[in-house]
Amino acid sequence: MAAQSILVTGGAGYIGSHTVLQLLSGGYKAVVVDNLDNASAVALDRVKELAADAAKNLVFHRVDLRDKPALEKIFAQTKFDAVIHFAGLKAVGESVQKPLLYFNNNLTGTITLLEVMAAHGCKNLVFSSSATVYGWPKEVPCTEEFPLSAANPYGRTKLFIEEICRDVHRADSEWKIILLRYFNPVGAHPSGHIGEDPRGIPNNLMPYVQQVAVGRRPHLTVFGNDYKTKDGTGVRDYIHVVDLADGHIAALRKLSDPKIGCEVYNLGTGKGTSVLEMVTAFEKASGKKIPLVMAGRRPGDAEIVYASTEKAEKELNWKAKFGIEEMCRDQWNWASKNPYGYESQDGAK
Numbered sequence: 001m002a003a004q005s006i007l008v009t010g011g012a013g014y015i016g017s018h019t020v021l022q023l024l025s026g027g028y029k030a031v032v033v034d035n036l037d038n039a040s041a042v043a044l045d046r047v048k049e050l051a052a053d054a055a056k057n058l059v060f061h062r063v064d065l066r067d068k069p070a071l072e073k074i075f076a077q078t079k080f081d082a083v084i085h086f087a088g089l090k091a092v093g094e095s096v097q098k099p100l101l102y103f104n105n106n107l108t109g110t111i112t113l114l115e116v117m118a119a120h121g122c123k124n125l126v127f128s129s130s131a132t133v134y135g136w137p138k139e140v141p142c143t144e145e146f147p148l149s150a151a152n153p154y155g156r157t158k159l160f161i162e163e164i165c166r167d168v169h170r171a172d173s174e175w176k177i178i179l180l181r182y183f184n185p186v187g188a189h190p191s192g193h194i195g196e197d198p199r200g201i202p203n204n205l206m207p208y209v210q211q212v213a214v215g216r217r218p219h220l221t222v223f224g225n226d227y228k229t230k231d232g233t234g235v236r237d238y239i240h241v242v243d244l245a246d247g248h249i250a251a252l253r254k255l256s257d258p259k260i261g262c263e264v265y266n267l268g269t270g271k272g273t274s275v276l277e278m279v280t281a282f283e284k285a286s287g288k289k290i291p292l293v294m295a296g297r298r299p300g301d302a303e304i305v306y307a308s309t310e311k312a313e314k315e316l317n318w319k320a321k322f323g324i325e326e327m328c329r330d331q332w333n334w335a336s337k338n339p340y341g342y343e344s345q346d347g348a349k
Contacts, residue, residue, distance in 0.1 A: 001056065005029040006252065007080045007122075010087030012039035014196040015128065015185055019084060021047045021194070021247040025053040025156060026249055031078055033071070034087065036062040038199055039344040045120060046193045065109035068116065075120040082124035082255055083117060084248055085110065088157065091203050092132075092300075095154035100315035101250035108165075114168060121174040124253045127165060130158045131183045131237070131266070140272070141308035143250065144181070144264045151300045162264075169262035176260045178251040183237035183307050185244050187327035188334035195334030196241075197341030206238075206331055209279060213288040214333065214339035220290050222275055224297035229304060233275035237268035237306035238323035240330070250318035267322040268307025278324060285328035286336070 006023055010016045011032030016039070023030045032044060034327040040062070042261065044139050048055035063070045065087050083329070088106040089095070095102040134142045135149035164180050169175040186194030186206040202208040211217045225232040247267040256261060313319045 003027055003029050004081040004252075005031065005078055007033065007074070007078075007083045007231045008040070009030050009033050009083065009085045009109075012036060012041060012043050012060070013086055014122075015017075015182075015241060015244060016086040017043040017047055017194050018189060018241045019086070019248045020044070020058065021050055021189065022242070022245040022249055024051040024057055027054075031059045031061070031074065031080070032073065033061050033063045033065065038089065040197060042342040043194055043197070044282075048193055050189065051192055056113065063074075064179060065113050066105070068112050071112060071116045072119075073349060075116050079153070080120075080122045082252055083113070083122060084115060084127065084252070086128045088128070090154060092152050092154050093203060093318065096152050099153040102157050103185055104155045107160060110164065113163070118172075123172070124255045125165070125177045126248055126255070127161065127177065127179050128269070129162055129179045129181045129264075131181050131268070131307065132161045133162065133181060134165040134305070135319040136302045137305060140304050141270060141306050142266065143308040144311055166262050173261065175262070175263040176255045178254060178260065179262070179264045180242060180247060180251055181264060181266050181307075183239050183266070183305070185241045186238045187242065187322070187330040189242060189329050190333070191257070192330070192333040192337040195331070195341075197338075202324070205275060205278060206282070206327075209282050209290055210331055210335040212290050213282070213286050214335050216339065219293050220279065220292065221293045221295050223301060225294050227303045229274055231274050231276045233264050234301060235272040235274045235304040235306065238273055238278065238324060239268050239270065239320055240327045242330075243320040243322055245267075247312065247316065247318050250312075254316055263276040263315075265312040265316060266307040266309055267312060267318075267320075268309055269323075270307055270309040272304055272306040273324055277300050278328075281324045282328040282332065285325065286332040
């Protein structure tokens with residue numbers, strides 16, 4: 001059987017690059033489309049190095065999804081078996097300040113992608129959604145049947161895109177769509193060659209901890225230590241990025257199931273870990289002390305959020321393999337080898 005060709009939007013980003021590597025290792029051909037707004041082409045060079053002989057199966061186009069003619073051209077050149085759609089802006093705080101930017105980029109980009117896919121008869125999609133669509137869950141673990149709500153414009157773009165996908169499938173049953181709701185991706189490829197490289201001040205815990213550990217920031221600010229949790233800090237479901245990437249491969253395989261219509265799966269570990277537990281694990285992995293400053297709760301932060309993963313385990317035959325020790329070990333390995341991410345010290349990307 002010929003290798004399947006997969007279009008990966010946002011494939012130069014953190015989760016995208018790890019998934020592209022797993023695709024190449026799994027014998028797929030990957031065509032990456034990324035506008036490099038929040039990603040580096042260096043990530044894909046590193047993916048090629050890690051993929052060795054399979055690197056020949058990777059093609060990269062620097063294209064914005066909203067550029068319909070450019071996207072049409074890519075679809076005219078290659079017959080795709082499926083699309084994995086990661087591309088999108090993802091900073092919660094920025095989305096509150098610039099909602100139109102987020103709606104324009106994330107929604108218009110997705111609608112354009114779906115139109116071009118339909119026009120070229122490619123109706124298999126794996127979409128990168130998020131646990132933010134659960135808003136502030138009243139109980140845990142979060143199952144796929146929970147009521148949906150979003151607490152910020154970024155989360156709303158994920159929710160709207162899910163709804164668009166459900167409507168597209170209702171209108172045309174040839175579409176097979178899997179919506180993957182991720183919890184909190186952390187860690188890096190065990191080689192330390194690729195990892196998370198956020199621009200500016202990180203929004204998420206682990207890249208921030210990592211920057212403190214390598215001396216780029218003086219301390220970690222912990223938002224809220226008066227939650228009703230074991231140590232007063234917020235609890236989240238952290239998942240190793242390699243596990244997450246493997247979840248996408250499992251979802252791709254599931255698309256060949258004739259019974260799939262538009263299906264949702266949580267990707268998490270099913271375990272909650274507090275901010276302080278994560279910091280302690282990282283200190284252990286890195287041998288570095290992380291100075292902490294306690295601050296008030298951030299508006300919009302939920303107290304405890306973790307996934308029910310039974311559905312993914314049963315139907316996708318996928319389960320997270322790595323615990324927080326491996327997440328912290330691999331994160332530190334990446335950080336210590338690349339203290340400034342993909343930039344060299346002089347700031348060149």
